[in-house]
Amino acid sequence: MLRFLLRRSLGAVVILFLLSIVAFLLFFGMPRDPALLMCGKTCTPANLENLHHVLGLDKSIPEQYGIFLHNLVLGSDGFAQGPCPAPCFGYSYHTNEQVWGTLMDRLPITVSLTLGGAVCFLVIGLGTGLIAAWKRGTLVDKTFTAGAMVISSMQIYFLGPLALAVLVYQTHLFEKPAYHEFTADPATWFTGLIIPWVVLSTIFASQYTRMARSSMIEQLQEEHVRTARAKGMSRRYVFFRYAWRGSLIPIVTIFGIDLGSLLGGAIITEYTFGLPGLGRLAVESVFFSDLPLLLGVMLFSATMILLCNIVVDAAYAYIDPRVRLA
């Protein structure tokens, strides 16, 4: 197991390295000059020249990349804004703040949104899916299946404002969504995020409803499930021990992907509810051609996705003994 994790982590580092190169090259392919943007209205050729030098844009691309990599691993004192300990992505062109610090500032918001949403959509999605599979062919099953279908065709930018309008502005049942630090006051943290969680989870939950239902139904038709029934195990026991265990693999797979991409930033949700998470940061960095920030957000999101992947693979080994030995 340890070997497996080591091998996968090594692989992930290689992927991140390649990704950073691609991102670097793409940025230099953009037709905009970040120095020009920073230089403002009173830009003179001399200022521009100076900025190019300060930002290191006058060096060759491989050289710039080398510096970037060096700073990332070892940190650097060479910035005009001050020292930058590892992992150093440099300072943002736009805000002049340390990129790593910015990322860490935004991260709690994204993590709160993701984890709360994930709990909601897992509970709702798997719950309805399992009930539908258990009561297959009945009215309950049909209602849940149809409901999941309708909801999955909705979008956050439709449901979000709708929820805000009804629940916050008209009935005043809930507070306006906002992020409060968990450590400061868990209660406001919770009430502030409940609407984003629910809206986010409805979109995801419908997918889990359908998947849990179909893979449970498939598993219930497996021969080993029939064997378990033939030896006298109750329907409930077989459902939760035998069929559920088999359904876990596809569910965990999709959950890993969803979790990874959510941790990289839920752009639409963050915009809809005005929450300044990583998703917004990503969009802003693109908007301002903020190379250090862009690379930082990108590599950070990629790391999240790769981490989730490794966790999912490790989970497979836990779920399925056949994977363990292979």
Next chain:
Amino acid sequence: MTPAFLSVRDLHVSFRTEDGVVRAVDGLSFDLDQGKTLGIVGESGSGKSVTNLTILGLHNPLFTTVEGEIVLDGQELTTAHESELEKLRGNKVAMIFQDPLSALSPYYTVGRQIAEPYMKHTGASRKAAWKRAVEMLGKVGIPHPAERAKDYPHQFSGGMRQRAMIAMALICDPDLLIADEPTTALDVTVQAQILDLLKDLQREFGTAIIFITHDLGVIADMADDIMVMYAGGAIERGTVREVLRSPRHPYTWGLLNSMPRLDSDLSTPLSPVPGAPPSLLTPPPGCRFHPRCAFQDRVGGNRCVTERPLLAPDRASACHLTAQQKHTIFIDEIKPRLRHGQEDTA
């Protein structure tokens, strides 16, 4: 006369499908006595597996309709409540299946899967059940049972998996074992081991066995009585000797004639049954076998097409030919083709 241990009367099983109603079993009756082995032989779609899933109520109730009577040791099973059936399954009646790899769960150890029914039916502790599972594994010939019980099914070979299935089925000492093609997926040398093992265990435990297979050779080796099924019904029944040495139904004749044997005559080709089994969505009228039967013109009138011959308790085969006709046809036309090949003595 004491009632039979298992008695099935006029069983009808049908499935609703997208294409219509499939009558998988249509008017089946048979008996089985304690400690005996009934071999059910038939091709795919003959209804042999469905019948046996129905005995334990393992059919899918959403799509399946079951009519008729299944009485096991005085208890009616078709109308029994699910909780009563659960008490029977794996306890009084156990099953083993064709493919032991897919029939065992890949997620739990072999020992756990064997111990589960014992815990459930006897209320034994986890530890006692595990001990008993290891004991059973040893009994079915798994070397080092205490260690192997901790393995997962994929770490077992095909023959060992089927042995584990047998251990699981017999752990509660059932009165009836339903074996659904238990050796079809196995190699011939392993099949021989498993068949012998089943016979020896049956002698020790006194279990009645329903043995389902498509292989007449396996049946001849295992069973006391044979029931031949075709298109959802029994067409011939009798002791192994009666059915194999003096069969009385054209389909049984066809099966025997189309089966290559290690001692059959090689100078003549096999004589297959022409055509294919009928669709059970729209079974042919009258005798289900008549479209493939070479002897229907010897039956008076149009009876093979209009009237379905049934296997009554006092009759050995469901065919309109008279007993005399069946006897003469078999002796004169069928048997000569079954003769041994010349023993090569060079």
Next chain:
Amino acid sequence: MTEDPVLPAPREATDEAAREPLLVVEGLTKHFPVKGGFPVRRTVGQVQAVDGIDLTVHVGESFGLVGESGCGKSTTGRLITRLIEPTAGTITYRGRDIGHASRKQLAPIRSEIQMIFQDPYSSLNPRQTVGKIVSGPMEINGIEPDGGREKRVRELLEIVGLNPEHYNRFPHEFSGGQRQRIGVARALALEPKLIVADEPVSALDVSIQAQVVNLLQKVQRELGIAFLFIAHDLAVVRHFSQRVAVMYLGKVIEVGDRDSIYTRPRHPYTHALLSAVPEVNVTDEDTGGRERIRLAGDVPSPINPPSGCRFRTRCWKARDRCAAEEPPLVQLSGNHDGHLTACHFPEDPTTAREEDIVLDPALAALEGESK
């Protein structure tokens, strides 16, 4: 569907014209690598699927290859049709080595060696009509028979006992046995000299199986096509093949004429295999019970096969020599010509066995109790 016509008398295997070798396989070996290890995945072992076998198939002959799962019989079939490339050894077809021939060099030979598969459901493309399936090989090879491809397909359908009017139907409209006939028609389309049939009847019901066996027999005899008939069912192989090779764990352990192999097997494994086949006694006389040999356990893994004789771990005659030295495949004294056996301590061809051989510990224990 039409009934199969009466077959001509079987061709004598000793017919001189038929002794001309068509396919000669020498030292054929296929090892599949097993990957594993850390940090770089590398080959940590070899599955010795086929390990140095010699076979000869003569023109127009039906050659049977039997063995249990994992013995390498299917891999051998796939090597001969060159679906996979051998690790070592030669495959000589009509004097030309095709073992390592390139795609281009193989092209003309591909049409002469055809294959029939086990599963009649997955081996036919469900989206193609029967006509398209059967004419496919002609199209690929750019062959335009006299009177056009469609006429030829209709002829072929008739030969295999299908209605030529079914030209435009799709595979799902046919039963399993009929689909296997379509597979046979496709194999015949290019007038092959050799057909490799890999378990062609195993997936079929008994009554249908006989139809297809008869069809293959008809094709073999009337069209003079040689067959490499791969199957696990000893009775079917006996019925179909003039010569038979028995494989065990990647090796041919015994080969010879049908009668020699089935009536006087010399290798203990062949003997055990034959005694394990459950048989129906349909005659009135009781033959006094058959010999009973019960081996212990399953076939060992081909990744790490036993040293020396590969059968020794399950053999009741095994001695030290069997572990040290691999027995060569040779003609033993008392064998017919061409009957080769690879065993240090072969079975006696004359005396019948006096008592059962039961190696299975569980069986021995249970039977000991009941005595």
